[in-house]
Amino acid sequence: MERLMRLLAGLLRRSLRVLPAGRRQWAEAVWAEAGEVPAGWPRLLWLCDGLWLVAREASMARRIVYRLGIAVMVVAVAAAMLASWRGVPHGDPENSVDKLRVAVLALVLAGLPWVARRQGVFGPAAESVTARLVRTGGCTGLCALIWVVVQIDRIPRNHTGFIIRGSWGDGGNVGNGRPVDWITEAVVAGLIIGCAVVVKVVRARCPQADEAVVRLSWAFLGVLLLPVVMDQMIITLYAAGIYVLTARRWAVTPAALGLGAGAGVLGSGLVYAVTAAAGPAGHGLILPAAMVGPLAAGFEAARRAPGAGSPQEQFQARTWQGLAAGVAGGGAVALLTTILTGQAIVLLFIPLVGALFGVLGGTLGAARPRKPRPARAWSGGLFVLR
Amino acid sequence: MARRFSAQTVSVLAALCAEPSRWRHGYDLASETGLRAGTLYPILVRLADRGLLEACWEQEQPAGRPRRHMYRLSSDGRALAQAAVADAPVLARRAAARPAAPGRPAAPGRRGLAGEGA
Numbered sequence: 001m002e003r004l005m006r007l008l009a010g011l012l013r014r015s016l017r018v019l020p021a022g023r024r025q026w027a028e029a030v031w032a033e034a035g036e037v038p039a040g041w042p043r044l045l046w047l048c049d050g051l052w053l054v055a056r057e058a059s060m061a062r063r064i065v066y067r068l069g070i071a072v073m074v075v076a077v078a079a080a081m082l083a084s085w086r087g088v089p090h091g092d093p094e095n096s097v098d099k100l101r102v103a104v105l106a107l108v109l110a111g112l113p114w115v116a117r118r119q120g121v122f123g124p125a126a127e128s129v130t131a132r133l134v135r136t137g138g139c140t141g142l143c144a145l146i147w148v149v150v151q152i153d154r155i156p157r158n159h160t161g162f163i164i165r166g167s168w169g170d171g172g173n174v175g176n177g178r179p180v181d182w183i184t185e186a187v188v189a190g191l192i193i194g195c196a197v198v199v200k201v202v203r204a205r206c207p208q209a210d211e212a213v214v215r216l217s218w219a220f221l222g223v224l225l226l227p228v229v230m231d232q233m234i235i236t237l238y239a240a241g242i243y244v245l246t247a248r249r250w251a252v253t254p255a256a257l258g259l260g261a262g263a264g265v266l267g268s269g270l271v272y273a274v275t276a277a278a279g280p281a282g283h284g285l286i287l288p289a290a291m292v293g294p295l296a297a298g299f300e301a302a303r304r305a306p307g308a309g310s311p312q313e314q315f316q317a318r319t320w321q322g323l324a325a326g327v328a329g330g331g332a333v334a335l336l337t338t339i340l341t342g343q344a345i346v347l348l349f350i351p352l353v354g355a356l357f358g359v360l361g362g363t364l365g366a367a368r369p370r371k372p373r374p375a376r377a378w379s380g381g382l383f384v385l386r
Numbered sequence: 387m388a389r390r391f392s393a394q395t396v397s398v399l400a401a402l403c404a405e406p407s408r409w410r411h412g413y414d415l416a417s418e419t420g421l422r423a424g425t426l427y428p429i430l431v432r433l434a435d436r437g438l439l440e441a442c443w444e445q446e447q448p449a450g451r452p453r454r455h456m457y458r459l460s461s462d463g464r465a466l467a468q469a470a471v472a473d474a475p476v477l478a479r480r481a482a483a484r485p486a487a488p489g490r491p492a493a494p495g496r497r498g499l500a501g502e503g504a
Contacts, residue, residue, distance in 0.1 A: 025441070026431050029412055029455030030423050036413040036451075046413075049424035056428065 001040065008047040009034055015054045023057045065129050069136020076143030077106050083150045104232040105146050108239045109139055122243035130254035131246040134261050134328065138242035141335045142235060148339050149231065195221050234347050238331065241351070245328055252324040256301035260325035260358070263293030264332020271333075272340040286337055286346055287353065294329035294354040298322030298361025303370045318366035319359060326358010327351055394421055396474040398429050399467035402439075402459045406467075409442075409456035430457060438463030 012031045016024050030050035037043040084102045112122050125135050199217045203209060226233050245252055267289030275282030302322040307314030334350035337343055391399065397419040402410060416426050433439040440460050444453040459467055 023431070025443075025455060026427055030427060032452040032454055033411060033413045036411075046423050049422050049427075052424045053427050057431070 001044070005039070005043055005047060008044065008051065012047055012050045012054065015051065018058045019054060020058075027054045027057065059127075066125065066132040066136065069132060069140070073109070073136055073139045073143060076140050076147065077102070077109065080105065080143050080147040080150060083147055101146055101149065101231050101235070105142060105235050105239075108236050109142070112236075112239055112243055120247060120249040122240065123247050125246055126248045126252070126254075128254040128257075130258045131252070134257045135242060135246040137261070138246075138331070138335070139239065141332075141339065142238055142242075144339050145335060146235070148342075149344075152342070192221070192225060195224065238335065238347075241327065241331055245324055250324075253301065253305055253321055255304040256297070256321040256325040257328055259297040259301050260294065260328025260354075261332050263297040263325075263329040264354075265336065267293040267329070267333045268336035268340060271337050275341050283341065283343055286333065286343060286350065289337075290330050290333045290346075290350045290353045291357045293333065294326035295357040295361040297325040297329045298358035299365035300361075301325035301358075302362040302365030303368060305366075305369070307369060314369070315366045318369060319362040322362010322365055323355060323359045326354045326356070326361065328354075329358065330354015391470045391474070393474070394419075394425055395429050395433075396470055397421065398426065398433070399459075399463075400471045400474075402457065403464065403467040403471060406459050406464050409458050411454040411456055415457070433463065438466055 009031065012027065012034075016027050016031075019027055027050060030046070030053060034043055034046055034050070037046045080102045084099045125132050195217075199214065199221065202217075203214055222233070244250060245257065267285075271282055271285045271289055273282075274285055299322065301324070302318040305318040305321040307317060309317075330351040330353055333354065334346045337346055337350075398415060398421070401415055401418045412423065412426060412430070415421075415430075416423060419426065421429075430439060430441070434441050434457075438460055439457055440463075441455060441457050443455055447453055
């Protein structure tokens with residue numbers, strides 16, 4: 001017991017350095033007073049409480065979750081990169097496309113938060129553990145998606161079955177000898193770059209140009225890009241969506257994120273289970289999963305959302321939480337269903353279905369908000385709501 | 387939205403308010419309120435953050451033990467503490483007034499108190 005207490009006291013003393021300067025004195029106070037506490041269990045508990053205080057004040061849970069998540073994400077990107085480089089002749093055009101997909105993924109995941117950091121559109125991440133879990137989990141899901149796409153491209157034609165037999169159609173494109181039409185590729189790339197330059201030039205020459213017109217031009221360019229570089233656009237849009245939902249600026253509540261992502265995981269798990277048991281007939285469940293889960297998540301997220309301001313403002317804020325839960329739910333269903341069953345087409349429209357049903361659920365939930373419960377954890381139990 | 391203090395905070399405020407000019411240390415407060423260090427210190431931290439509590443280290447180095455961190459209410463804290471203790475539910479004040487067993491903080495009577503603000 002004595003040795004254990006010495007160990008804990010030493011640990012507490014050494015852990016002070018992880019605290020911000022303004023918090024260090026408090027943990028030091030616990031350490032300094034441990035000698036006053038009677039030896040035995042009371043002192044042991046006192047020291048354990050001191051360590052708990054350090055962990056709490058240093059926001060260790062959040063840091064550990066986030067760093068672990070980033071580590072998992074880096075491993076997933078590396079796995080996708082390795083898969084795209086291995087086992088296929090380097091001259092194969094589809095293999096080059098796979099490499100491009102992985103490169104875009106790595107670029108987008110690393111670049112988006114950095115590009116828009118000043119505006120705060122994509123980051124920094126919200127404080128909650130849920131937000132950080134959803135952010136790192138979503139990015140890891142994107143890595144898994146690209147890894148799966150790269151693997152599928154290596155399955156010979158007419159060979160069915162990857163994760164579920166029959167789910168992945170008739171195999172991939174690597175090694176099928178399809179030539180690349182470089183002239184068409186160059187013309188399309190030129191057109192896209194030309195459109196982007198025109199929009200930039202118009203914006204520079206006419207600063208008074210209507211903002212809506214400029215945004216519409218960018219949206220049009222996005223639509224033009226979608227069929228040409230679909231995979232890259234989807235990766236970018238999903239990464240941007242994940243970052244926006246979990247960024248501090250947009251104040252999506254942990255409940256909305258957790259409920260939405262949870263509904264998505266449950267829905268896609270159900271689709272996977274039914275597909276594994278009954279074959280492709282299970283794909284018929286994808287749409288219902290993207291409707292029911294986000295509807296329920298949006299409803300509950302809106303009910304739980306804290307409201308401030310006028311009744312109209314409260315209603316809008318709650319509906320926004322419902323929308324966020326719906327997007328998270330729809331996005332999770334689309335991403336996981338594609339990874340597990342290969343129905344890549346759902347990536348395009350399922351998040352929109354989720355958003356729609358999230359808003360509907362949010363609107364219903366906003367009209368029936370929960371009564372505020374006493375804040376159990378707010379500021380260390382300093383206040384309760386009345 | 388109106389807020390009132392949690393029962394645990396009221397017990398700390400009541401203990402500090404009993405002799406407002408006296409500097410108290412953490413274990414002293416823990417013994418009096420029956421709160422564990424893991425509950426007491428976060429409350430002290432938040433009170434200090436809001437300017438309701440003054441904190442300092444003992445001036446002189448005592449023999450045989452490290453210097454203590456001492457606490458007392460600020461002038462704002464005193465006014466607020468008096469109001470909070472007066473407003474607190476009877477159970478909270480009883481919990482605040484409950485003497486602790488020597489050497490080991492007593493159970494703070496948290497159950498049944500936390501939900502009273504709803």
